[in-house]
Each structure stands twice: as C-alpha cells, then as structure tokens.
Amino acid sequence: MRESMIRRFEAVRQFLRERGMAAGLVTGPISMRYLTGWSNPSKRFAGLVIPADGEPALLVPALEVEEVRSASALRLVAWQDGEDPFAALSGMLRAAGAGEGRIALEQADLPVGQLRRIAGALGLAPSVLLDAAADLSPALSAQRESKDEDEIALLQQAADMLNPALDAALAAIRPGVTEREIARVLEEAMLAAGADGVAFETHVLFGPASALPHGSTGARTLEPGHVVLMDFGAQLRGYRSDITRTVCCGAWPDELARVYDVVLAANQAAIAAVKPGVPLGDVDRAARQVIEEAGYGAYFIHRTGHGLGLEIHEEPYVVAGNEKVLRPGHVITIEPGVYLPGVGGVRIEDDVVVTEDGCRVLTSWTKERLSAG
Numbered sequence: 001m002r003e004s005m006i007r008r009f010e011a012v013r014q015f016l017r018e019r020g021m022a023a024g025l026v027t028g029p030i031s032m033r034y035l036t037g038w039s040n041p042s043k044r045f046a047g048l049v050i051p052a053d054g055e056p057a058l059l060v061p062a063l064e065v066e067e068v069r070s071a072s073a074l075r076l077v078a079w080q081d082g083e084d085p086f087a088a089l090s091g092m093l094r095a096a097g098a099g100e101g102r103i104a105l106e107q108a109d110l111p112v113g114q115l116r117r118i119a120g121a122l123g124l125a126p127s128v129l130l131d132a133a134a135d136l137s138p139a140l141s142a143q144r145e146s147k148d149e150d151e152i153a154l155l156q157q158a159a160d161m162l163n164p165a166l167d168a169a170l171a172a173i174r175p176g177v178t179e180r181e182i183a184r185v186l187e188e189a190m191l192a193a194g195a196d197g198v199a200f201e202t203h204v205l206f207g208p209a210s211a212l213p214h215g216s217t218g219a220r221t222l223e224p225g226h227v228v229l230m231d232f233g234a235q236l237r238g239y240r241s242d243i244t245r246t247v248c249c250g251a252w253p254d255e256l257a258r259v260y261d262v263v264l265a266a267n268q269a270a271i272a273a274v275k276p277g278v279p280l281g282d283v284d285r286a287a288r289q290v291i292e293e294a295g296y297g298a299y300f301i302h303r304t305g306h307g308l309g310l311e312i313h314e315e316p317y318v319v320a321g322n323e324k325v326l327r328p329g330h331v332i333t334i335e336p337g338v339y340l341p342g343v344g345g346v347r348i349e350d351d352v353v354v355t356e357d358g359c360r361v362l363t364s365w366t367k368e369r370l371s372a373g
Helices: 002-017 027-037 064-072 086-096 110-123 138-147 149-160 164-173 179-192 207-211 254-274 280-293
Strands: 021-027 047-051 056-062 075-079 102-103 203-206 227-232 234-236 243-249 304-305 314-318 331-334 335-341 342-349 350-354 359-360
Touching: 002 021, 002 047, 002 138, 021 027, 021 138, 027 047, 027 138, 047 086, 056 064, 056 086, 056 203, 064 075, 064 102, 075 086, 086 110, 138 314, 149 164, 149 234, 149 350, 164 179, 164 243, 179 203, 203 331, 207 227, 207 335, 207 342, 227 280, 227 342, 234 254, 243 254, 254 280, 254 331, 254 335, 254 342, 254 350, 280 314, 280 331, 314 331, 342 350
Parallel strands: 021 102, 056 075
Antiparallel strands: 021 047, 047 056, 203 227, 227 243, 304 314, 304 331, 331 350, 335 342, 350 359
16 A cells, blocks of 8 residues: 555544544545545445554445456455445444444535435434534545645646647637537547546637636637637546636737736736745735736636645635635645626636645646637
8 A cells, every 4th residue: 555545544543533433434436536546436335444443444346346456455345236235334334343333424425325324234323423523524625635746746747738738729729610629629639648538527618708707618619809718627547637728819809918918917926925824815815906906806706716636626725715824735726817798708727736835836838828720
C-alpha cells in the first residue's frame, strides 16, 4: 500500500478513536477512490469497512474482484449476484466490533434505502446509526482538501492535456462552425493527449449565449464578431482539470475587448492574492474589486472559484465571506467573469495550487486576447 494511502487510513482511524467508534463505513465512490484507488463502476453495492484498530477490508461485487485487485492491495470480501451483500457487510462490521452500532457512516453519500438495509442486517433502528458526531463525510472532505505530491502531479498532467485541445479548437474556429463541433474538437484532442475522459460536460458558447455562465452547448453557428467561450476539463485517474478561455471570431467588438482586459486583470489580481494563510474570501475580493472599479460589478454574478480534485467542485470555495484560510496543497480555480445580457460574456479560468510561500498556476494556455477564424 502506498505511503499516502497508509496516511489516509490512519487519519480515518484517528477520527474514529476520538469519537469512540468501532469502525467506519465508506460507500461514496469519490471517497472510495481516494482511500483505495478504486471506484465502483456499477450499481451493485460496495462498502469499505475501516476498523478503528485493525486493517480495512473492501466488500465488492464478485465481477469487480480482478479490477479491484489491480488497483488496491486491500483484503477483499466478494459477494455474488443472488446473495445479500448486507448480510456479508453485517459480518464484517460485527468482526470489527461495530455490531451495536458504533459505526461512523459517510452520511452525505449514503442512500436512505442502504441505511435501512445496513441497520436491518445488524438488527438496529436506522436512527441508531445516524449519530451526527460520527459522520465521516465532513472529515473525509476536509482530508481531501490538501493534495499530496502524487495528487498534484496528476492534476498537473490533467491540466497539461488542455493545451493541445485549445490549440485544436483555435484552429477549428471559423464562421459557420457549431458549438457542438468545437466541443467535439476539444474532447477528441484531450482523449488523444491521454485523458481518461472529460472532467465534466464541455461548455462551448457563442455570441450572446456566452453571457449564460452555465449555458448549454447546442447547434448555434458562429458569426464574425461573436466571442467563443470554452469551459472544459480533462480527467486522469479520477483527478480533474478545469479551464475557461474566451476568444473571438474575427475582430473583437470594442466593449467586449474592454471586458476581456478587465476580466484578465481580475484573474491576475486574484492569483496574486493566493498564498498560505489568506482567507478565501479575500481572494474573491481581489478579483471582484477590479471588476467593480471598472463598472462591471453587477455583471460578475458567481463566486471566483472552487476547490478541484477528485470532484470538479469541492472544498474549499473562493467565495465572498469565506474566512477559511488557504493552506499548502489546496488546489482551487480562479475564474472571474463578466456577462453582458444579449451581448456576450468573458470568463478566464485557471487551476492554482497553493505552495509553501505562494502559489503555482497549473494551467498554462495563453491568456492573450486572441482572434480566430
């Protein structure tokens, strides 16, 4: 087992001991991947049992055993189709000393139906298992916030895969092309660069549609003078990159050129504010102040960024009023934007890792104001 995995399990055991829990049960696919390197691809039940004192064991569907063995060195308990996985889980929990309900659950990711079946297999009422002091969800989320060297290396690789994708998209931008066609170019180039898949649904928006921060990519065709907003990311071994770049088909309209320069200045101001000990709300403020002073404050309508890792949106969040402070290993996005209804929008997004004395930007594609087509 890798040293990083050993540290992660020990942190969970420490949490369990502090709360008097005999065992923890992890069922969420993201936490499962974080702790084991494997994420359940099917709807069949899988559960990771972590004793407060003892070695963890993973309950998996029998058809997944070989894949799990290739990703994890944990002890496996397999169940066959037609068997009751919760009966096997009950035995594992009882063996860990948790038969009376001293179990910390990942409550944010546990369906009610599964909760009832776990409790029933143990002969307990579901309420017995819902002790708020023993909720693993916030503990695992907090642990995942600070990335180790292996995680940062994967995030850097995922970010590097965005460059050939943007190069290919820039070459494909021309009047008459559709949003879906540019999205396809981005995705195919990421896959060719070695990505396991997309990090999230690719967003390509033309012209006035670019003023919709979460608009849907469609069949719109590109016209000269329309901006092209591209928000997309690559996934590599579960870790995700996230970038937004905005270019223009032909010459930039005067107001949108000014908006671009303002958003770029806000992006740079926020990145300059990123360092250990700085409240996340201050980073948001650094971006927002630039945009407000330029007269576009009413058109910056979302937070400045979010945490990035095994999930595309995770803690910590770069949002006004957040007093949580940045720590080395935090990886966040910086993505200010200005959206003018009926005209167009500009967003410039980078992925940034907090270092011991400042930060490092993982995304490297140019932020120069570009025209294409």
